[in-house]
Amino acid sequence: MTAIEVRGLTMSYADRQVLKGVDFEVRRGEVFCLLGPNGAGKTTTVEILEGFRQRTGGDVRVLGMDPAAQSARLRERIGIVLQECGFPRQARVGELINMWRAYYPKPRALDDLLNVVELTEDRNTQVRRLSGGQRRRLDLALALAGDPDLIFLDEPTTGFDPESRRRCWAAIENLRSLGKTIVLTTHYLDEAERLADRVAILQAGQIQVAGTVRHVAREAGVPTTIKFTAPERVLDGTLPPPRCLDVVVTGDVAVCHTDCASAAVRELLSWAAANDLGDLDGLSVETPTLEDAYLQLVSSLPGRRLPEALEPLVTGGTH
Numbered sequence: 059m060t061a062i063e064v065r066g067l068t069m070s071y072a073d074r075q076v077l078k079g080v081d082f083e084v085r086r087g088e089v090f091c092l093l094g095p096n097g098a099g100k101t102t103t104v105e106i107l108e109g110f111r112q113r114t115g116g117d118v119r120v121l122g123m124d125p126a127a128q129s130a131r132l133r134e135r136i137g138i139v140l141q142e143c144g145f146p147r148q149a150r151v152g153e154l155i156n157m158w159r160a161y162y163p164k165p166r167a168l169d170d171l172l173n174v175v176e177l178t179e180d181r182n183t184q185v186r187r188l189s190g191g192q193r194r195r196l197d198l199a200l201a202l203a204g205d206p207d208l209i210f211l212d213e214p215t216t217g218f219d220p221e222s223r224r225r226c227w228a229a230i231e232n233l234r235s236l237g238k239t240i241v242l243t244t245h246y247l248d249e250a251e252r253l254a255d256r257v258a259i260l261q262a263g264q265i266q267v268a269g270t271v272r273h274v275a276r277e278a279g280v281p282t283t284i285k286f287t288a289p290e291r292v293l294d295g296t297l298p299p300p301r302c303l304d305v306v307v308t309g310d311v312a313v314c315h316t317d318c319a320s321a322a323v324r325e326l327l328s329w330a331a332a333n334d335l336g337d338l339d340g341l342s343v344e345t346p347t348l349e350d351a352y353l354q355l356v357s358s359l360p361g362r363r364l365p366e367a368l369e370p371l372v373t374g375g376t377h
C-alpha cells in the first residue's frame with residue numbers, strides 16, 4: 059500500500075525551477091529518507107507534501123489526498139515536528155503533552171507517548187530544564203499526540219551529541235515498530251543507513267536513484283572490498299595472488315575489490331587451499347556503505363554539491 063505518491067512534481071520560485079519532474083513513492087509502514095545536497099529541494103518537496111506550499115505542477119497524493127486541495131483534512135492525519143514553537147517553558151513535560159493531546163479527537167495515551175520518545179523519566183521535568191536532545195524528543199511526542207499515520211521528520215538530529223542521536227534513533231525505531239510511515243530528511247548518511255527502509259537521492263531537480271541502501275550501492279557501482287593478511291609467500295614474491303582477482307598488497311594487507319563478493323571469496327579460499335595456506339588470516343568482507351554510494355553518485359551527477367556533513371571528509375577540513 060502506498061502512503062505517498064509523487065509524479066512529475068515541479069516547483070519554481072519566481073523564474074527559478076527547483077523541482078523538475080520529481081517521481082517517487084513511499085510505502086505504508088516504511089521509513090523513507092530523502093537525501094540530497096544543500097539546496098536540492100528536499101524541504102520544498104516535504105512542504106508540498108505537508109500542504110504548506112503550493113506546487114507548480116505534477117501530481118501528489120498523500121494518504122490518498124491532494125495536499126494542495128485538502129490540507130486541513132490531511133493535517134489531522136500527519137505528524138509534523140515543529141521546532142521550538144513557543145512552548146510555555148515553565149510547563150512540565152507531561153502537562154505540555156496533555157495540552158497537545160486535548161486538540162485531537164483520538165489522542166495517543168500519555169504514557170505511550172512518553173515511552174515512545176523515551177521521556178518517561180522526565181514526565182515531571184520543566185521544559186526549560188530539558189537538554190536540546192530531550193526537547194527534540196518532546197517535539198516528536200507533540201507531533202505524535204494525535205496518533206498520526208504519517209510523520210515528517212526534517213533533519214531530526216542536527217546538532218545532537220552521539221548519545222542524543224541514539225536516543226532519537228531509538229524513538230524513530232519505536233515509531234516504525236508501531237507501523238507508522240516516516241519521511242525523514244537528513245544530511246547524516248549513517249542515520250539514513252541505520253533508519254531507512256528505502257532512500258531517494260534528489261539532485262538537479264529530480265530523483266536520481268531510489269531504493270534500498272543495497273540497491274543504491276549497486277546503482278552507484280561501488281564495489282565490495284575484501285581484505286586479508288597477505289601470507290609470507292605472497293609478501294616475499296614466491297606466490298602470486300590469484301590471477302583472476304584484482305588483488306593489491308599494501309604493507310601486509312591484501313585488498314581485492316569486486317562486484318561479486320561470494321564468487322571472489324570462493325576463489326580466494328580455493329587459491330588458499332591449493333597453496334596450503336590454510337584459512338586466510340584476517341579475511342573480511344566490507345560491503346559499500348550508503349556514504350560510499352552517495353559520494354560516488356553525487357560526484358558523478360549534474361549540479362554536484364556535497365552535503366555539509368560530508369564536505370570536511372572530502373576536502374580534509376574539520377568542523
Ligand SMILES: Nc1ncnc2c1ncn2[C@@H]1O[C@H](COP(=O)(O)OP(=O)(O)OP(=O)(O)O)[C@@H](O)[C@H]1O
Nearest residue numbers: 071072076094095096097098099100101102103245
Ligand atoms: N521561499 C523561497 N523563495 C525562493 N527560493 C526559495 C524559497 N525556499 C527555497 N528556495 C530555494 O529553493 C532551493 C531549494 O531549497 P530547499 O530548502 O528546498 O532545499 P533543501 O534540499 O531542503 O536544502 P538544505 O539541505 O540546505 O536544507 C534553494 O536554492 C533555495 O534557495
